[in-house]
Amino acid sequence: MQLKAVKTNMMTHSRxxxxxxxxxxxxxxxxxxxxxxxxxDNLYFSVSATTRLPRPGECDGKDYFFMSREQxxxxxxxxxxxxxxxxxxxxxxxxxGPVEEKLLSGFDVIMDIxxxxxxxxxxxxxxxxxxxxxxxxxEELEVRLRGRSTESEEKVLRRLEAAKVELNMSTMYDKVxxxxxxxxxxxxxxxxxxxxxxxxxxx
Numbered sequence: 015m016q017l018k019a020v021k022t023n024m025m026t027h028s029r030x031x032x033x034x035x036x037x038x039x040x041x042x043x044x045x046x047x048x049x050x051x052x053x054x055d056n057l058y059f060s061v062s063a064t065t066r067l068p069r070p071g072e073c074d075g076k077d078y079f080f081m082s083r084e085q086x087x088x089x090x091x092x093x094x095x096x097x098x099x100x101x102x103x104x105x106x107x108x109x110x111g112p113v114e115e116k117l118l119s120g121f122d123v124i125m126d127i128x129x130x131x132x133x134x135x136x137x138x139x140x141x142x143x144x145x146x147x148x149x150x151x152x153e154e155l156e157v158r159l160r161g162r163s164t165e166s167e168e169k170v171l172r173r174l175e176a177a178k179v180e181l182n183m184s185t186m187y188d189k190v191x192x193x194x195x196x197x198x199x200x201x202x203x204x205x206x207x208x209x210x211x212x213x214x215x216x217x
Contacts, residue, residue, distance in 0.1 A: 041149045136186075
């Protein structure tokens with residue numbers, strides 16, 4: 015996912031905060047994040063590392079950090095990944111270095127990762143704020159998934175089953191946002207970010 019920040023509202027802090035955003039496929043999470051990045055310009059969207067080959071048009075360091083399995087395994091062994099997982103025979107993970115660099119520069123870091131990845135990040139960075147974006151209902155989620163008209167019935171049913179599991183795990187998150195309207199959900203996320211900084215400033 016490509017996110018471009020628009021300089022409309024600058025919030026400066028001595029150190030940024032990691033905000034992990036998760037949610038089931040079809041919940042509108044990516045759309046909400048795009049809206050957030052329009053309203054705030056000191057945000058860094060975390061770039062994942064992967065062992066899969068680049069697709070046409072993808073750029074190393076922008077879309078993903080592309081690397082060999084040996085390089086990825088070395089980073090994992092050296093504790094240089096905040097989270098990692100294997101999908102369809104390829105490894106994906108979040109490099110710690112770029113995240114720490116942005117945090118020290120005062121940027122808030124947004125991670126768009128799944129529930130398993132969120133748990134790993136929280137273990138390594140307890141100060142990270144976990145935010146779960148949920149659909150208004152399972153019925154609405156099904157409408158959104160079917161509205162794509164790009165997936166088979168089998169895949170839609172798999173996504174719905176996966177969503178039930180993820181929603182049950184949302185209790186591990188610090189905050190839950192119901193995405194019944196994009197701009198409202200984006201404003202809620204921004205309020206969570208601002209309140210997190212206020213709490214940090216009081217410590």
